[in-house]
Amino acid sequence: MTPDAILPGATLGVMGGGQLGRMFVHAAQRMGYFTAVLDPDAASPAGLVSHHHIHTDYLDADGLGRLAGISAAITTEFENVPAAALSTLASTRPVAPGAHAVEIAQDRIREKAHFVRCGVPCAPYAAIETVENLVDVPAELLPGLLKTARLGYDGKGQARVNTREELAQVWEAMGRVPCVLEKLLPLSWECSVIVARGRDGQMVHLPAQRNLHREGILAVTQVMEGAVPEPQAQQAIEATKAIAQGLDYVGVLCVEFFALADGSLVVNEMAPRPHNSGHYSMDACDVSQFELQVRTLAGLPLTQPRLHSPAIMLNLLGDLWFAQGEAEATPPWAQVLALPGTSLHLYGKHSARKGRKMGHLNITRATPQAVRETALQAAALLGIEPF
Incomplete structure (x- = not known):
């Protein structure tokens, strides 16, 4: 136990009101904590079962201030909570995970670079952020899977591409947003x-x-x-x-x-x-x-x-x-x-x-x-x- 441990009876906050937040709230309440949820949805699954539901946008300064005011520490229930909001909260309260880790998980390009730094094998890949990156894609990465660098989950924001022509077409259809091309592996x-x-x-x-x-x-x-x-x-x-x-x-x-x-x-x-x-x-x-x-x-x-x-x-x-x-x-x-x-x-x-x-x-x-x-x-x- 850390010297500054937060004991039952305190209030724990969570950014996000989905099912993961709901199950966190249930676990915290079972252990004797009060809970506070910040989520823009008035009928969010976690907000409906929490002691406090702050019904605001994730970047709303008043909402963030209210969450920090009643919470001894704050977590997040999904990775697409704006990292800036977590940084704001961290200026006055312990926040876990921290904004830096969430920022990396929000961006597949940074995420893969982190895996490489840690010596963990990943599929051969290339970051595609510019037309020049597209032209320079190594031939051995095709056929591959093109994934948007941000906001993809549950199979969304990705498509299989077999040729350079398909790669260019799909990237164009995705709005030329930053992407990662991964080699298809067996x-x-x-x-x-x-x-x-x-x-x-x-x-x-x-x-x-x-x-x-x-x-x-x-x-x-x-x-x-x-x-x-x-x-x-x-x-x-x-x-x-x-x-x-x-x-x-x-x-x-x-x-x-x-x-x-x-x-x-x-x-x-x-x-x-x-x-x-x-x-x-x-x-x-x-x-x-x-x-x-x-x-x-x-x-x-x-x-x-x-x-x-x-x-x-x-x-x-x-x-x-x-x-x-x-x-x-x-x-x-x-x-x-x-x-x-x-x-x-x-x-x-x-x-x-x-x-x-x-x-x-x-x-x-x-x-x-x-x-x-x-x-x-x-x-x-x-x-x-x-x-």
Whole structure:
């Protein structure tokens, strides 16, 4: 515990009112903290359950002043909160993660440069910010994936390009904004690691998590013995720690990796916050990623989380509310919850739409085989494609 630890009874603030903020608020309240959320949406999932909801824009000076006035320390729940707002808050209150780390995560060009500095392998790439950069792209980067440097997530802001002509056309269609071109590699599977780092430099981590994405959105996370082979798991954990250390990071950090056909790992991207792929920890670990976020923000001791049960997390998108047709209908929760080891987490969003993250389902059982069987039963009931 740091000497200036913030103990339960104080108020912790969070920038952003989405589902990650909601789960942070729940974790903080369970530990005895009061909470404050700043979000422009009056019906934000986190704002609806917090003690205080400051309903302003992220750069509103009055709103930021009010948040700092009632909060002992402040975190963020998504990486696109303006870094300038975090800098303003940090002038009077502890802020974790800091603006510098968030700025790097907001820009793929700076993010990849940081990975290289930390000695973590990533796919061969080139930054494209000018016409000259476009002309100078090495031929070996094609075919490749063109990604906007900023504001891309869940598969948005990216497109496959096979030739120089396609590259030029797609960059033009993207508005000539700064981009990264990554060489397409023979990918076999995906994984991620979540670490928590305190102000004193202490780090703990969750187990390596095997992920399945569909149409750019995380669909399934599996965490159990053998889900990620031990050599790759250790490599991913050490790489994630190096990335956090290189940022002098404070808070919860998730780093995603691709495994290539030869078994080697390359880093994909990082998220300076709790992550979809860590939601299983709410039911399968003795310390969840959201409790780790509270502990790092408040300067409390960090204990190494223990996975006490094999787990599978199913992401629940708004599509499930339209499985029977165009009319919105509630999924069969009673049948799903009749399955042993199922824990339903819905985010309090008032309306479903296709592609919208509405909640997640955690399944824990005594053995990997049992958890997989139950997860497949749940997926079948919900209309989720098997995995």
